[in-house]
Structure formats: structure tokens, C-alpha cells
Amino acid sequence: MEKIISKYMKEIQKHVGYVALIGRPNVGKSTFLNTLLWEKVSITSPVPQTTRRRVLGIYNTSDAQIIFFDTPGIHQSQKEFNQKINSEAIRSLKDADYVVYCIDSSRSDGFEDAEILHLLKEKNIDFLTVYTKSDLPTKREIPQHALQISSKESTGFHQVLEHIKKHLPISHLWYPEEYYTDQDMYFRISEVVREKIFLSTKEELPHSVFVEIEEIEDKPEILRIQAYIYTETESQKYILIWKWGSLLTKIGTWARNDLEGIFEKKVFLSLRVKVAPKWRKSEKILKKILGEK
Ligand SMILES: Nc1nc2c(ncn2[C@@H]2O[C@H](COP(=O)(O)OP(=O)(O)OP(=O)(O)O)[C@@H](O)[C@H]2O)c(=O)[nH]1
Numbered sequence: 605m606e607k608i609i610s611k612y613m614k615e616i617q618k619h620v621g622y623v624a625l626i627g628r629p630n631v632g633k634s635t636f637l638n639t640l641l642w643e644k645v646s647i648t649s650p651v652p653q654t655t656r657r658r659v660l661g662i663y664n665t666s667d668a669q670i671i672f673f674d675t676p677g678i679h680q681s682q683k684e685f686n687q688k689i690n691s692e693a694i695r696s697l698k699d700a701d702y703v704v705y706c707i708d709s710s711r712s713d714g715f716e717d718a719e720i721l722h723l724l725k726e727k728n729i730d731f732l733t734v735y736t737k738s739d740l741p742t743k744r745e746i747p748q749h750a751l752q753i754s755s756k757e758s759t760g761f762h763q764v765l766e767h768i769k770k771h772l773p774i775s776h777l778w779y780p781e782e783y784y785t786d787q788d789m790y791f792r793i794s795e796v797v798r799e800k801i802f803l804s805t806k807e808e809l810p811h812s813v814f815v816e817i818e819e820i821e822d823k824p825e826i827l828r829i830q831a832y833i834y835t836e837t838e839s840q841k842y843i844l845i846w847k848w849g850s851l852l853t854k855i856g857t858w859a860r861n862d863l864e865g866i867f868e869k870k871v872f873l874s875l876r877v878k879v880a881p882k883w884r885k886s887e888k889i890l891k892k893i894l895g896e897k
């Protein structure tokens with residue numbers, strides 16, 4: 605979205621700023637943002653590394669505009685694709701006024717947490733530690749006054765938001781108050797389709813897939829979408845199309861239902877599967893996926 609700051613936005617003064625959500629994969633960063641905004645801005649799944657690029661979600665209240673960056677989970681990998689995803693998260697740290705570092709209380713400590721902490725301290729970044737999934741049994745030491753949230757039960761949010769506000773400067777608004785994201789329709793649709801693939805397939809398949817929207821016809825009464833799912837191999841394509849009684853139909857129906865909710869109109873979604881061998885090594889495709897120009 606091209607940012608237009610209106611006269612009205614200039615006149616309003618609130619706690620306004622950018623806040624990056626950082627943490628290992630699967631700690632619940634995206635779920636927190638969706639629950640807070642009451643909108644699906646960022647896809648979620650039990651598969652680690654669901655989020656691949658920075659997603660913006662804007663939380664507006666009477667005294668604050670908190671512009672969250674949901675980021676990909678930081679993890680260690682030798683693969684170039686994963687390193688690119690990691691650098692998306694690290695880049696967000698630079699652009700943020702404040703950082704919320706999410707730790708999954710239902711999982712024991714991992715070396716990635718030590719690395720993230722090291723990164724935050726090395727860059728001298730002001731951050732708030734938040735323990736997520738407090739509805740689940742705890743698998744780690746949680747300091748006595750630590751902030752804890754559960755997105756499943758919507759608890760602990762108030763304290764976190766109050767804490768964040770205190771760390772944001774008083775400024776004019778950066779976005780109109782009715783905006784909750786800056787994503788374009790193409791990205792949003794491709795992400796919803798990808799989420800359904802992540803939720804319906806296993807092992808390497810979710811990570812071997814990307815989705816491209818070929819065409820959108822947006823009419824007042826119907827949204828027509830032609831989308832392609834790209835896999836790395838023929839056998840993955842076969843799994844999507846033929847195994848388990850057309851998984852593709854299930855993914856399509858599920859995605860269409862979500863899209864009708866998001867865009868509040870009837871949706872016609874055509875999904876086709878193509879093979880793009882070694883796409884995770886293609887600069888051109890990576891740029892597209894990461895939204896780079
Ligand atoms: N029980 C419980 N599960 C949660 C909670 N928050 C998230 N989850 C689950 O944890 C899994 C991962 O959630 P995500 O929000 O996708 O995690 P993420 O940190 O964005 O993961 P990446 O995008 O891979 O970095 C999903 O299956 C969520 O349903 C919570 O508060 N309680």
C-alpha cells in the first residue's frame with residue numbers, strides 16, 4: 605500500500621510504532637496476531653516455518669496504533685531458502701521501534717532461543733519477552749513476573765499491549781484507523797491456499813510448495829481466482845491431485861470458504877498443480893515469494 609498520511613492522521617497523537625514479533629518457528633506468533641486483530645492476517649499451522657515473509661497487522665485503539673510485523677520463525681539451517689526466510693525476520697528487527705520476543709512455554713529450551721537472545725542483545729534491541737501457549741502444560745522455567753499469553757483462550761493480551769504502548773513514541777498515525785493490514789489481494793489469497801496445504805499434507809510436502817495467483821476477476825457479486833500450486837517433484841504433484849481421494853478438492857473447498865469470509869462475497873477458486881523443480885534454489889521465485897521487487 606502506498607502510504608498516504610492525511611491531514612486527519614497528522615492531527616491525531618497516540619502511542620504509534622512498529623513492533624516485531626520474533627521467536628522460534630511454531631511458538632504462536634501468527635496466531636497471536638490473528639487473535640488480537642480478530643482477522644486472519646497471517647496464516648498458521650502446526651508445521652514449523654509456516655510464515656515465510658514479513659506480514660503486517662495493525663492494531664488500533666483509542667490511545668494507540670501498534671503496527672505489528674509478524675515474522676518467520678528464526679531457525680538454523682544450511683539451506684539458502686531457510687536462510688533467506690531467517691533474514692526476513694532479522695531485517696524486521698532493524699525497522700521496529702520495539703520487539704516482542706515469543707517463547708513457547710510448552711516446549712523446552714532450544715539452542716535457537718539462545719541464538720535469538722544473543723541477536724537481540726548484540727544489536728542492543730529493546731524487547732519484551734512473552735511466554736506463549738499458557739493454556740498448555742509448561743515445559744520450562746518461567747520467571748515469576750514474566751508475561752504469559754494464551755491465544756487459544758485470549759488471555760494475557762491486555763498486559764502485553766499495555767507494556768508495548770509504554771515503549772512506543774507519541775506520534776501521528778501511520779495508517780488510517782480502519783486498516784488492519786497492508787497486504788494485497790494476490791498475496792492474501794495465495795497464503796490462504798498455502799495454509800490449507802500446510803494443514804492437509806505432511807513431512808516435506810508443505811515446505812516444497814508455493815502458490816501463485818495467475819488471475820483475479822473481482823466483480824461486485826463474485827471473486828474469480830485462477831491459482832497454481834507449484835510442487836518440487838512429480839510425485840508431490842501426484843499426492844496433491846490423486847492420493848487420498850483428491851486432496852486438491854479438499855484444499856480448494858476449504859480455501860474458498862475462508863476467502864468468502866475474508867472478502868465477504870462469493871468466490872470461485874480454480875486450483876491447478878504444476879511442477880517447478882528446485883524452485884527453492886531459484887532467485888527469481890524466492891524474490892517473488894519474499895515480496896521483493
Ligand atoms: N494450545 C495453544 N496452541 C497455540 C497457541 N498459539 C498458537 N498455537 C498453535 O501453535 C501452532 C503454531 O502457531 P503459529 O501461530 O503458526 O506459530 P508461528 O510462531 O507463527 O510459526 P512460524 O510461522 O512457523 O514461525 C499452531 O498449531 C497453533 O494453533 C495457544 O495459545 N495455545
Ligand SMILES: [Mg+2]
Pocket residue numbers: 633634635646647648654655674675676677
Ligand atoms: Mg507464523
